[in-house]
Amino acid sequence: MLMLSIGNIPKATPGQTGARRSLMVCGYCFHLHRKFPLSKGSTMERTVLCIAGALFGRPFLLEAKRLGWRVYLMTEEKYLHEAWPREYIDEIFAVPDLYDEKVVRNVVTYLARTTRFDRIVGLGEFDIEVAAALREHTRIGGMGETTARYFRDKLAMRMKARDEGIRVPEFVRILHHPDVADFMERVEPPWVLKPRMGASSAKVRKVYHPSEVWEQLEQLGDKQSFYLLEQYIPGDVYHVDSIVWKYKPVFATVSRYGMPMLDLNTSGGIFTTRMVRRNSEEERALKKMNAAIIKAFGLRQGTTHIEYIRSRTDGQFYFLEAGARVGGARIPDVIWHATGVCLWHEWARLELRDDDEYAPPKPERYYGGAIFTLARQEWPDMSAYTDPEICWVQRKKHYAGLILKSPRPDRIEELLAQYYPRFVQDFMAHVPPELTKT
Numbered sequence: 092m093l094m095l096s097i098g099n100i101p102k103a104t105p106g107q108t109g110a111r112r113s114l115m116v117c118g119y120c121f122h123l124h125r126k127f128p129l130s131k132g133s134t135m136e137r138t139v140l141c142i143a144g145a146l147f148g149r150p151f152l153l154e155a156k157r158l159g160w161r162v163y164l165m166t167e168e169k170y171l172h173e174a175w176p177r178e179y180i181d182e183i184f185a186v187p188d189l190y191d192e193k194v195v196r197n198v199v200t201y202l203a204r205t206t207r208f209d210r211i212v213g214l215g216e217f218d219i220e221v222a223a224a225l226r227e228h229t230r231i232g233g234m235g236e237t238t239a240r241y242f243r244d245k246l247a248m249r250m251k252a253r254d255e256g257i258r259v260p261e262f263v264r265i266l267h268h269p270d271v272a273d274f275m276e277r278v279e280p281p282w283v284l285k286p287r288m289g290a291s292s293a294k295v296r297k298v299y300h301p302s303e304v305w306e307q308l309e310q311l312g313d314k315q316s317f318y319l320l321e322q323y324i325p326g327d328v329y330h331v332d333s334i335v336w337k338y339k340p341v342f343a344t345v346s347r348y349g350m351p352m353l354d355l356n357t358s359g360g361i362f363t364t365r366m367v368r369r370n371s372e373e374e375r376a377l378k379k380m381n382a383a384i385i386k387a388f389g390l391r392q393g394t395t396h397i398e399y400i401r402s403r404t405d406g407q408f409y410f411l412e413a414g415a416r417v418g419g420a421r422i423p424d425v426i427w428h429a430t431g432v433c434l435w436h437e438w439a440r441l442e443l444r445d446d447d448e449y450a451p452p453k454p455e456r457y458y459g460g461a462i463f464t465l466a467r468q469e470w471p472d473m474s475a476y477t478d479p480e481i482c483w484v485q486r487k488k489h490y491a492g493l494i495l496k497s498p499r500p501d502r503i504e505e506l507l508a509q510y511y512p513r514f515v516q517d518f519m520a521h522v523p524p525e526l527t528k529t
Contacts, residue, residue: 136161136207137159137160137161137209137210137443138160138161138162138163138181138206138207138208138209138210139155139160139161139162139163139208139209139210139211139212139442139443140163140164140165140199140208140210140211140212140225141155141162141163141164141165141212141213141214142164142165142166142189142211142212142213142214142218142221142222142225143164143165143166143170143213143214143215143218144166144167144170144189144190144215144217144218144221145166145170145215146170146173146174146175147214147215148214148215148417148435149175149176149435150423150433150435150436150439151212151214151417151435151436151438151439152164152175152176152179152180153176153179154433154435154436154439154440155179155439155443156179156180158439158440158443160209160210160443161181162179162180162181162182163180163181163182163183163184163202163206163208164180164182164183164184165183165184165185165186165189165195165198165199166183166185166189167185167186167187167188167189168185168186168187170185171183171185184198184202186198189217189218189221190217190220190221192221192224195221195225196224196225196228199211199225199229200228200229203229208229208231209231210231210232210233210442210443211225211226211229211231211233212233212442213416214416215416216243216414216416216419219234219239219242219243219414219415219416220236220239220243220288222234222239223235223236223238223239224236233442234390234391234393234415237389238388238389238390238415239415241388241389241413242388242390242395242413242414242415242416243288244287244288245285245286245287245288245289245319245412246262246264246287246319247287248388248410248412248413249262249319249321249410251387251388252384252387252410255383255387257380257383257384257387257410258380258407258408258409258410259409259410260321260322260323260324260400260409260411261274261277261278261321261322262274262319262320262321262322263319263320263321264316264319265308265315265316265317265318265319265320266316271304271308271320272301274320275301275304275320278322279322280298280299280300280323281297281298281299281323282297282298282299282304282320282321282322282323283295283296283297283298283320283321283322283323284296284297284298284304284307284318284319284320284321285318285319285320285321286317286318287317287318287319288317297323304320324400324402324404324409325402325403325404326400326401326402326403326404327347327348327400327401327403328347328348328398328399328400328411329345329346329347329348329367329373329377329398329399329400329401329408330345330346330347330348330364330396330397330398330399330418330422331343331344331345331346331377331378331381331395331396331397331398331399332344332346332394332395332396332397332417332418332422332423332426332434333381333385333394333395333397334394334432334434334437334438334441334451335385335390335391335392335393335394335395335441336392336441336449336451337391337392338385338386338389338390338391339382339385339386340378340381340382340385340395341449341451342432342437342451342452342454343378343381344366344426344429344430345366345367345373345374345377345378346364346365346366346367346422346425347364347365347367347373348362348363348364349361349362349363349364349365349507349511350362350363361462361463361464361511361514361515361519362420362461362462362463362464363460363461363462363463363507363511364420364422364425364460364461365458365459365460365461365500365503365504365507366425366426366429366458366459366460366500366503367500368458368500369456373401373408376408377399377408380399380408380410381395381397381399384397384410384413385397388413390415392441392442392449393415393416393438393441393442394415394416394417394434394437394438394441395413395414395415395416396413396414396416396417396418396419396422397410397412397413397414398411398412398413399411417434417435417438418434420461420463421461421463421492421494422461423435424461424483424494425459425460425461425494426459428457428459428482428483428494428496429455429457429458429459429496430454430455430456430457430459431452431454431455432451432452432454437451437452456498457496457497457498458496458497458498458499458500458502458503459494459495459496459503460494460495460503460504460506460507461492461493461494461495462492462493462495462507462510462511462514463485463490463491463492463493464490464491464492464514464518464519464520465489465490465519465520466489466490466491466518466519466520467489467518467519467520468489468491468518469488469489470488471485471489471490471491471517471518473485473491473493475517476493476510476513478495478506480495480496480497480502480503480506481493481494481495482494482495482496489520491514491517491518493510495507
């Protein structure tokens with residue numbers, strides 16, 4: 092295995108050989124640790140470069156190796172010594188900042204002098220852009236920057252969805268200030284000020300008055316064009332997780348969050364999700380809208396995690412945002428326990444296939460749900476939770492969580508309703524004021 096990182100390493104010695112050596116690339120000194128010499132590449136060998144800005148995507152790496160591929164991993168230096176499945180990874184290298192485009196591009200093209208990269212795959216939300224830019228530069232096949240933009244840029248995805256006749260909350264780009272003022276006159280507050288790039292509800296602000304908006308924009312300065320202002324729609328938030336083949340979802344599960352992520356991140360609470368009843372009105376409506384989004388955004392193959400909201404005012408579904416990736420927050424684990432379908436494995440099969448054929452696995456027809464929270468205790472004691480529907484228990488410092496599986500969706504809902512106040516009492520590190528006992 093090769094491990095490569097950037098650091099303040101003494102100047103490389105010309106002709107140095109052995110288990111360690113330094114290389115100068117793009118003005119940086121790269122330090123290599125490896126068991127074997129660098130591969131010279133071969134037309135018989137296939138190599139995938141996986142990009143992960145955090146410890147993420149382990150099942151993809153394992154499946155890629157099982158499929159017979161050589162697996163390279165690029166991450167950031169701070170994650171280099173995480174618990175990666177190293178026995179399934181041929182070479183690992185790291186850079187100080189994975190989003191420094193110049194450095195990443197030069198490192199990858201340097202390595203490509205001796206290693207043929209047949210695929211480049213970004214495993215996480217932020218890695219999609221990096222992988223797309225590398226594919227564009229190297230002309231390696233896969234999703235390009237234009238399509239990737241629809242799954243990363245919240246302004247681009249909203250404009251595209253609206254142009255295709257798909258319902259989205261009212262919004263305005265932060266560019267021409269008279270347009271922003273007109274939006275605030277037309278659309279009732281509150282509004283949501285969102286960064287165009289970013290996962291989940293990170294850095295999202297709910298604002299109630301025009302003066303708040305102008306104050307926030309003043310603070311953002313030249314960065315304000317990287318934001319948009321959107322109508323806040325109260326309602327239930329859903330996520331549809333899909334396997335996509337030839338621009339169509341060939342497998343999809345529809346689930347509903349307990350508390351919307353925006354509210355969860357701003358006021359605290361406990362994360363829950365549950366799969367909705369199959370063939371229900373909400374499942375049919377969301378699957379139809381989901382297929383329209385995937386077709387409009389031009390995704391030929393892969394996996395998606397797309398979020399929607401059902402307005403409490405008019406009962407309609409609205410598109411919120413899309414990711415061309417496997418969902419986070421243990422969502423793929425919930426799906427796997429309920430259906431037997433591993434989204435990570437199927438994504439690897441799609442990206443690394445040798446032909447133009449793909450058939451999704453036949454899913455089991457259970458329902459899944461989950462509950463997670465940041466815990467006060469270093470190692471929470473979950474022994475009091477013993478219902479037979481519990482199929483997985485979180486084992487992580489300062490986290491408490493369970494995954495549930497049942498043939499009945501109402502049983503999942505019943506258990507989550509029971510567990511929520513118990514989790515508040517037993518584990519929750521931050522208790523919202525409305526749930527605090529008096």
